Amino acid sequence: MSTAPSNTPSTTPPTSRTDTVTVLRDVRPWGGERSDLHVADGVITAVVPHDPAARAVGTPGSTDADTAPDAGVVEGNGLLALPGLVNAHAHVDKSWWGKPWVSYGGEPGTQGRIAHERAHRDELGIPGVDVTLAVLRESVRTGTTAVRSHVDVDLGVGLRGIEVVREAAATLGGAVHVEIVAFPQDGVLRRPGVLDLLDQAAAAGAEHIGGLDPASIDRDPVGQLDGLFAIAERHGVGIDVHLHDGGELGAFQIELMIDRTVRAGLQGKVNVAHGFAVGQLAGARQADLVAAMGEAGISMTTVAPIGAAPLPLHALRAGGVPVGLGTDGIRDLWSPYGTGDLLTLTTQLARLSGFRRDEDLVTAARIASADAARFVGREVHDLVVGAPADVVLVDAQNVPDAVVRAPRRALVVAAGRVVARDGEVLV
Ligand SMILES: Nc1ccnc(=O)[nH]1
Structure with a gap:
């Protein structure tokens, strides 16, 4: 063990x-x-x-x-x-935790990491029950009892990653509750067949379907989002989109998500992950976008990244946009960083947010636990x-x-x- x-x-x-x-x-x-x-x-x-x-x-x-x-x-x-603790944004299918050190390689940037991962994951047995078990056990050890994990779904692995994560979670017999986002890490429309896989994943019980930078990866933001929302409406699943695209390009895609969320009646079921754009927008532009997200019942997850403009946590929460904290990948082909310890990540979130007062530090702890109930399908987690x-x-x-x-x-x-x-x- x-x-x-x-x-x-x-x-x-x-x-x-x-x-x-x-x-x-x-x-x-x-x-x-x-x-x-x-x-x-x-x-x-x-x-x-x-x-x-x-x-x-x-x-x-x-x-x-x-x-x-x-x-x-x-x-x-x-x-x-x-x-x-609630890990609201993880990738438990792709860690090499427990294996000999894997040196960082390949090109930086989203497309660079995608290509590197596709070239090397097989050598590491990713996705595999043993690697997922290793990272889930380490999460449990450090107090995480519920996880929302993105799990890669693509033309190479199909839905195998989801089966692997389900099997690993079942092996732990309820020590950690795992919800799955069927995640099209390699793109959606640019890979014909992936929308179909997401539809199958939703039909087979994945709680959410994911998306990835509809503009910069698929170069068709309306197309990707329309495809995702159609599946979510058909199966009643949630949507959780990785949005690295920054500035106005990112904000524009959030606006597309707001429109579609309201039109489809999916309030409370749509999440923007990372959403660096929200932290980058200035003054009134940021406030208006946050207000619109709150009205549409859209949530956000952050991985407390060092070097990105921090999300306006107080404004988001006050505006009715729940915020969850997640580890992102833990020691994987994207990055050697991450330990899975959500409490040390809570320290990082608090520091990056400039939190010093007691009530702010308590807010950070609530983001990492009680206030994250909704991210793992719970009414109450307290x-x-x-x-x-x-x-x-x-x-x-x-x-x-x-x-x-x-x-x-x-x-x-x-x-x-x-x-x-x-x-x-x-x-
Ligand atoms: N930060 C990220 C980790 C894994 N996949 C992504 O698309 N992004």
Whole structure:
């Protein structure tokens, strides 16, 4: 198993190593009062004040008569509790995590990376269940319990990547919830047959279909977007478009998406990933575009890229545009960077956004967890009754301290099971 962020290949230990949680005792949700979280069937059923006088269950003199030792009571030791982290933009099909080092090669730029990946992915067994398992395990180890992953769909691999990711996620038995975006990484209209593959992916249960720079890759923004929206309307799936195109070219494509979202009644189901253009626009132009996105129920995801104009997070959220945080690719043929640790990425997002005040640092933590519920198909993803029992414990004074320091994850609970402890993944 991968017990450290190293490059040792992982094997599958028996899932019996994971404990089912009935009570997560003595934790501080969002840094608040010491509480006990009660859990049944993977869902939080009660959040009650912790009584420090009550002895730990199973010890002599325990006041909790109807709970036997080892019956799922897990000690939180007063640690800070956050909801499981949500990776709203990943590419878990294309990582070489766990393999010997792969040196960066090929040409820069979107087309350069696409070509390099297509030339070398087979050598690395990409897409493959083992590589996806390795990167998902590392995500779980660092507290990510839900992921929206783009998965390449193209004329070379067809839908095989989606099957691989589904199989890997199933192997982990619910330790991480994975939603799939069928992603036409190699282009849509410029590769006849890809629209058909996206249609098949949607029919087969992919939760979203993706797109890629409709203008600069397909050179036909209206054509690509019309094709994607027709599929989304037909199957009721979401749309999540990679938009690297900047400035007015990017803004124009967002406007095309706004029009189509409203016309198709797809409010709440359309996402712009990266959307560098939004960060680049000035003053009123930016404000008007953000307002229109908010009215159309369009969300955004960012990977907190260094060197790009940061997204106006406060303006987006105030304008009704939910923002999610994602890792992008993690150690892949696009880039050697990325560890999958969403909390260190939250530090990066906060720094890039100039966040220093407590309330801003808490906002960064919310973007990386509770406020990202919608990106992984959840109504609620928080430390509240009715939410999935996805919890991360860290030794931190409060949420701002956790965001700036990204301490080791002491305990990770997913769907009511202990899936990582003290930096060791148990699935
Ligand atoms: N940042 C990106 C990673 C992978 N594929 C893309 O199109 N973009």
